[in-house]
Amino acid sequence: MRHLKSKLNASKKSVLLILFLVSTLSYTYAQSATGFGLKGGLNYNANGDYFESIGDNAQNPDRNIGYHIGVFGKIGNQIYFKPELVYTSTKSDYNDDSFKMQKLDAPLLVGIKVIGPISVFGGPSLQYILDSEFDGISMDDVENDLTVGLNFGIGLNFNKVGIDLRYERGFSENEATFIGNNGIGTGRLDTRPDQLILSLSLIP
Structure with missing residues (x-):
């Protein structure tokens, strides 16, 4: 027994x-689910300096909140590759004026798990400007529609849900020019992004 x-x-x-x-x-x-998913969240953004006309002092932007929504893929586990395609809308304030921009972002990220659900990541980000507007005026004369920046940040993954906080910065100045508010001279504004990005992602 x-x-x-x-x-x-x-x-x-x-x-x-x-x-x-x-x-x-x-x-x-x-x-560490591998596959395709959806993502979205908020951007705390500022662009570069604004010069109302030649010889004027630079105006520094006030940060404002925008948003993003897109798709991503994830390949790998302990070390992973995560390409994304994201529609982003941002806004920066210059005194009484606002600069708005809509763009497509394509970050190409490489990440590594540090401990438990925590991972760190970074990589280049391609940016294509779809539309830009300053004080209600459409800005067609942007130096480069396609630019490259850098993303890096930290992520938490719980089952198939992820949260990440990252910083994005453009590598080089990308000026847009337009007629100044007084109708005299040419204004210049650096469209390069400088932002914190908070995202929620889901793999179905």
Whole structure:
């Protein structure tokens, strides 16, 4: 009888161990799910300096809140590659004027898990300007529609849901020019992004 109880106890321990291992592996897989997903969130943005006309002092922008929405892919586990395609709308304030911009961003990120659900990542980001507007005036004369910047940040992954906070900065100045508010001279504004980005992502 004791021998039978001993066998039953050993079997129970084996079953519990197997269930623990299966649940742990399932959870680990879910946290590092590979596939395609959706993302969206808020941007705390400022662009570069604004010069109302030649010889004027630069006006520094006040930061404002914008938004983004897009899709991403994720390949890998401990070390992963995460390309994204994101529509972004930003706004910067210069005294009584506002500069608005809509663009497509394509970050190409490489990340690594640090501990548990925490990972760090970084990589280049391609930016294509779709539309820009300053004080209600459409700005067509942007030096470069396609530019490159840098993204880096920290992420948390819980099952198939992720949260990340990153910083983005354009590599080089990208000026837009337009007729000044007084109708005299040419104004210049650096459209280069300088922003904090908070995102929520989901792999279905």
